[in-house]
Amino acid sequence: MAHNIDEGTTGERAYRRIRNDILQGRLAPAEKLKLERLKEDYGVSVSTLREVLSRLSSEKLVVAEGQRGFEVAPVSxxxxxxxxxxxxxxxxxxxxxxxxxxxxxxxxxxxxxxxxxxxxxxxxxxxxxxxxxxxxxxxxxxxxxxxxxxxxxxxxxxxxxxxxxxxxxxxxxxxxxxxxxxxxxxxxxxxxxxxxxxxxxxxxxxxxxxxxxxxxxxxxxx
Amino acid sequence: MAHNIDEGTTGERAYRRIRNDILQGRLAPAEKLKLERLKEDYGVSVSTLREVLSRLSSEKLVVAEGQRGFEVAPVSxxxxxxxxxxxxxxxxxxxxxxxxxxxxxxxxxxxxxxxxxxxxxxxxxxxxxxxxxxxxxxxxxxxxxxxxxxxxxxxxxxxxxxxxxxxxxxxxxxxxxxxxxxxxxxxxxxxxxxxxxxxxxxxxxxxxxxxxxxxxxxxxxx
DNA sequence: TCAATAGGTAATTTCAAAAATATATGATGA
DNA sequence: TCATCATATATTTTTGAAATTACCTATTGA
Known part of the structure; x- marks a missing residue:
């Protein structure tokens, strides 16, 4: 489940961190994911973030609607x-x-x-x-x-x-x-x-x- | 299954096209996906491509190994x-x-x-x-x-x-x-x-x- | 002949800024 | 007062280029 913390590319590391933060609830359900803020928090560029968030939206942990950005998948x-x-x-x-x-x-x-x-x-x-x-x-x-x-x-x-x-x-x-x-x-x-x-x-x-x-x-x- | 051909963002359109091309075999199994070539073929930038390919690798239609780029998932x-x-x-x-x-x-x-x-x-x-x-x-x-x-x-x-x-x-x-x-x-x-x-x-x-x-x-x- | 290494080329990965789009703010007229 | 439109701001999306990493080739030494 958990890989080494600094294994792989920058993008992979950010992916694991963000995914974990969603799974652990540190990123709350339905929370809006503003790229500018995430950029600060995870120390990566917007393009890399976008790559990560796309991947997570395939896994349904993030929802991406139209051109209104990303948010953490809601729960019910x-x-x-x-x-x-x-x-x-x-x-x-x-x-x-x-x-x-x-x-x-x-x-x-x-x-x-x-x-x-x-x-x-x-x-x-x-x-x-x-x-x-x-x-x-x-x-x-x-x-x-x-x-x-x-x-x-x-x-x-x-x-x-x-x-x-x-x-x-x-x-x-x-x-x-x-x-x-x-x-x-x-x-x-x-x-x-x-x-x-x-x-x-x-x-x-x-x-x-x-x-x-x-x-x-x-x-x-x- | 198939959405309107020009619906959504540029990235979404490229996503649907590439996904379809893999499903239909126009992009052959285990084929190396060079970003420069895809850029030509689909008319989008490398960052956008990368976003698309990341998403497809979550779906296991594309494999992304380390920092050796992407290729179409093999078949067996x-x-x-x-x-x-x-x-x-x-x-x-x-x-x-x-x-x-x-x-x-x-x-x-x-x-x-x-x-x-x-x-x-x-x-x-x-x-x-x-x-x-x-x-x-x-x-x-x-x-x-x-x-x-x-x-x-x-x-x-x-x-x-x-x-x-x-x-x-x-x-x-x-x-x-x-x-x-x-x-x-x-x-x-x-x-x-x-x-x-x-x-x-x-x-x-x-x-x-x-x-x-x-x-x-x-x-x-x- | 073979292995190892260094140098150069090609590809990927990452970034930061431009373009496009959405959201908020305020002014105008009914 | 309220709705409508125009303007301004904020955010997302896309791009192209810089930085990094892998891959190939040739040269050297054993």
Whole structure:
């Protein structure tokens, strides 16, 4: 998910920074993106910005209307539900494929990713919330590991894009199901090793719809 | 799919033209996209081109590696299979949803879209291949109409993106299952009116895997 | 003969300013 | 007072050129 901070061209770096700022809510939904201001904030020229914003508008994280410039994509409960259900569709299917053809390397990836995630969740329970950003990354990496043997690059990339949008809502809602999510993560890992795709699908459904309900209940998303 | 030819900014027009040229194979897979040449061909400046190509690289129709410029995304039998199976997953699901909640307006859209497509297929059978581009557009519009009552904007957009990539392969393979595809289209329309999502799923599976096999058999895709 | 390197050329990337477009402000007349 | 139009300002869009980076070729030394 996160690449080295100063890897690639200036444009790529700006792309990653701005994308992250949208995902983390530092650039608020529906906020107008004035080029002059962004130029200051990110230290790049307008042409480069434009390149970055075009790319983000392809990913629907930014909307670009006519010749009225760019703004951060708005959020809505409607879209959140939509995204959650699409994520569920893709991830359930990918898990089934993955459980079928996963080898030992895959099992190792799943166990490793879960280990990191579980450690983070444990730490969070103890000390409060240390580093939301890396915690969310571990969450991403765990779910990615689960489906990493599905055998379809297209499926994984599409899932990744949807997951990121889902993550944005989670960050905006500032919601956290703590131990419940942690238990579900453990269940998913165990079911992966048992290759029980059907049960894993059920758990994932609960995981996602639970997270969705929790985010909606927080009331920060209209 | 196709918007008015001179709608929007210069950049948007160039975007549509280049995108179309990739989808139609006029810009060949893995072809290097030299900015100087494109500048001539499309009559826009390098910065504008760069904006367009960035956007297309988000859609994976163009690849942009490091500071070595852009090239048209390559094709492979592997990716084609991948795309076909993702399209099937999304479209079967969307059809089920759509059949469940489609109203009379939806039925009318389906019938209308099928009418245009069938007329084109009839004409093609009679006169050879008149206008591949509009024929493919009618195909797109028909499948889009079928799922247009699925209730999920995300699902429709994702499906649209995948469908376009699938279409690119069809154009490259120059394959045509003619009457078989036409019969399947008719069946899909009839099953839509009968709200028989299960059978429609089967027909769609045959439709897509048949098209896939036909394209691969043409041997133009390595 | 081969590898390594230096120099030159071609391409990409980035920038800052000009052109085009939209938004805000104020004046005029009903 | 209100709507309409003209002017001015702000913002976006597009351009062309400077800075950077990659690529090719030839020369040197082993």
């Amino acid at each position: 409960a409607e879209e959140l539900k939509d995204i959650a259900s699409l994520r569920l569709l893709l991830e359930v299917h990918a898990i089934a494929q993955s459980f079928q053809s996963g080898d030992m390397e895959w099992e190792a990836r799943v166990v490793a990713a879960h280990h990191k995630l579980a450690a983070m969740e444990e730490k969070k329970k103890a000390e409060g919330s240390p580093d939301i950003e890396t915690w969310k990354r571990y969450d991403w990496e765990f779910h990615q590991a689960l489906i990493s043997a599905c055998g379809s690059r297209e499926l994984m990339e599409t899932h990744g894009a949807v997951f990121d949008k889902y993550l944005r809502y989670q960050m905006l809602a500032l919601t956290d199901r703590g131990e419940i999510a942690a238990r579900e993560h453990r269940q998913l890992m165990e079911l992966a090793l048992k290759r029980d795709a059907a049960k894993a699908g059920d758990v994932l459904k609960a995981h996602i719809t639970g997270g969705l309900a929790h985010a909606l209940a927080a009331g920060r998303i209209v | 039998a592997e990716e084609l299979k991948d795309i076909a199976s993702l399209r099937l997953l999304l479209e079967v699901h969307a059809i089920a949803q759509s059949f469940q909640s489609g109203d009379m307006e939806w039925e009318a859209r389906v019938v209308a879209a099928h009418h245009k497509l069938a007329a084109m297929e009839e004409k093609k059978k009679a006169e050879g291949s008149p206008d591949i581009e509009t024929w493919k557009r009618y195909d797109w519009e028909f499948h889009q109409a079928l799922i247009s009552a699925c209730g999920s904007r995300e699902l429709m957009e994702t499906h649209g993106a995948v469908f376009d990539k699938y279409l690119r392969y069809q154009m490259l393979a120059l394959t045509d299952r003619g009457e078989i595809a036409a019969r399947e289209h008719r069946q899909l329309m009839e099953l839509a009116l009968k709200r028989d999502a299960a059978k429609a799923g089967d027909v769609l599976k045959a439709h897509i895997t048949g098209g896939l096999a036909h394209a691969l058999a043409a041997g133009r895709i390595v």
